[in-house]
Amino acid sequence: MDTGLTAAESRELDARLQKRQVKEFMTVFGNLVDNCFNACVDDFTSKALSGRESGCISRCVTKSMTTQTRLGERFAELNAAMTAEMQKR
Template identity: 60%
Template sequence: MDMLTSAEQRTLEQRMQKRQVKEFVGAFGGLTEHCFVSCVDDFTSKSLSSKETGCLNRCVLKWMATQRRVSERFQEHNAQITQQMQK
């Protein structure tokens, strides 16, 4: 990024932020759909049953743990690549 002008750097940062927001919204939408389809099966009441609530809680926690682990592995992988490039 050192070769970019300050205007180009700002533009790049804005595009990266927009992409991150878009990816987050997409991931959140995927989480919502997955957990809803997996856990909610009784449409006779407008409230969630305790079984559905428990399932949703476990589903969201598992998704968050998975995302955290994927992020950690991605960071580890990037660190390895950076080390290899510096040699």
């Protein structure tokens, strides 16, 4: 597919997109860590996590990842529907 970009411009665009994706991932990951830590860890009398805290963190991460996956799927569904609708016109 011809994008109208030179090879150098295409490399620059790819590099910028990759940098943005990494930044967005780190933001989502940081929010996940903060949310699960704040929701699950409340006993600071030991360096180790308690069994309850460990289980809570595991459930929190699983639930968050499942939610993100479903949101991505739903976005793809809506995007496909919008694309199909635009192609009809």
